[in-house]
Amino acid sequence: MSPTDATADEISAPGPDAGTGTCPAPAGDATVRGADRSSARSTDHEDTLDLRLPDELVALFETRHLGGGDTGTDSAAGTAAAAAAGYERQSRGDDDAAPVSLTPARDDLLDGVAQWGPVTTPAGVFQLVPVRVERDLPLVCRWMNDPAVAAFWELAGPQDVTEDHLGAQLAGDGRSVPCLGVLEGTPMSYWEIYRADLDLLARHYPARPHDTGIHLLVGGVTDRGRGLGSALLRAVADLVLDKRPACARVVAEPDLRNIPSVTAFLSAGFRFSAEVDLPDKRAALMIRDRFLRDLL
Template sequence: MSHLNDLTALRLPTGSRLAADETESRLSLSLEGQPLVTLRLTRGVELQVQLEQGFEHPQGQALWAACYWLFARDPACQSLLWQLDHAPTEAVLSGLLVALATPGQYRCERTLFWQLPQPWLGHSLTGSYPQQMVMSTGKRHPLRPVKPRGEVYRRFDARLGAWISLRTLDMDEDLARFNRWQNNPRVASFWQEQGSLEQHREYLGKLDADPHTLTLIGSFDDQPFAYFEAYWAKEDRIAPFYDADDYDRGIHMLVGEENHRGPHKVASWLSALVHYLFLDDPRTQRVVAEPRADNGKMIGYMHNQCFHCEKEFDFPHKRAALMLVGRERFFERCGLA
């Protein structure tokens, strides 16, 4: 694992390398070896940031990169107080910077920064998809957008020093892997979906045709290690057990590769999965899960990522714990880096 105190570079999903030379009072950033911005820092109760020198890159891009660096460098930092003669219009309109009453002062809030969808989110129109209520299987819910294909999320985890990414499942590429994971006795004890390749082809085919469920493969440094199902809770079997909102999302989780187990890996992929779902549609206010009530290890991991247990309840096949995390709580307390 990387130590953030030793951080000197970050990778962007575009592949670009953001490098820094930081002292107590100054921060110089470069992008792909080209100078990006030089800032004066005043450390106190709130970190104050002042533009000292800009270069050829657009100022909005430079300010975003500086905010990213400072928040990733110190996950405890909650806000940055910027002193700027003129703030880029797009930075204010997007929520990257919030104008204060004092002229020339702007604040960047961690809770707002991590809700900006780019550059983490793959191409998605979900957040702007219009609402139309429909009925399916006796349930009234919003018409869901066409499901994405390919990579949907990518972010460099500064703590692990590795990429965490999510892509949609590809039957040709992933069926044998899914089959191997589901037939692992550890996985089978919780999922109870062991079976043949053809059984799993049928299982995944049904989910692919189901507009309320998205099947995802999680990767560290582009090496697949996990399978996730993200579903719209309003149309799911969980809906009768709590007051499901129209845009709540739910998750099922499976780590298939033994070398990617452990609390530090869970902290990375679980926060990334929840982050993706909140970014995918700004109308989503909660992410829910229903692990088996006796799966104390997973429930503990979820508590560490801001989830709380609302209650226990009985599905036909298991006693489950209803785990919830709200958008506000996640972004206020998230340790994304």
């Protein structure tokens, strides 16, 4: 029985066996390869000039190009990136964590979740950080053993229960990516971003190509029941639509009995589409449409 949503601000809507399929990821490599300009100078004429831009100008151009301009959004993104990097260093127990890479990831089924970067929400700067089992297993396991979470996710028990759940996704083809939600530098929620159109869920509703699903639970009791889940759901759904141009809809399937959870999705700009019978529950199919994102 696959996990479902826990509370209004501890939302999850996992589809059956999310992330355990075998559909291969598309081939291709979007890595940007730069040229060695210093070795490309012409030697045909002795009077060829070797023009070089000042390092300060090059740095300024790169900052604006990668960040989109000198705006408040860029400042927030920089803060979030630094906070996420700080979490990485803290989890390693040293100050030598590898710097955040600005090189685009190889094409995958979810367009490089690890490279999506931070977003600014009403609650602060937020970023999805893909799970690393060796770092995050104890924390995620503790959340799964919270009675309010366990009632729906059904992953309570020793660490190997949670490890098996995470491992099935991490060892798969990339159709489901488990992440920690890091808010202002602190991990406080667990997310699964998955290809709903490639999931078993697609057998139970009229799926469209690139439909993307969201599962969420908010880990800390103090973070629940105050609208935080709705705010983060809206932010992440919009992030999916921004980073996945081929995706026209973000979907979720909370347990129909969990009225607070369904309400939270509605508050986050999702619409109630239908009731669907899944193998483990009767669910509310919630959809956030790209063309309605500015209206709901």
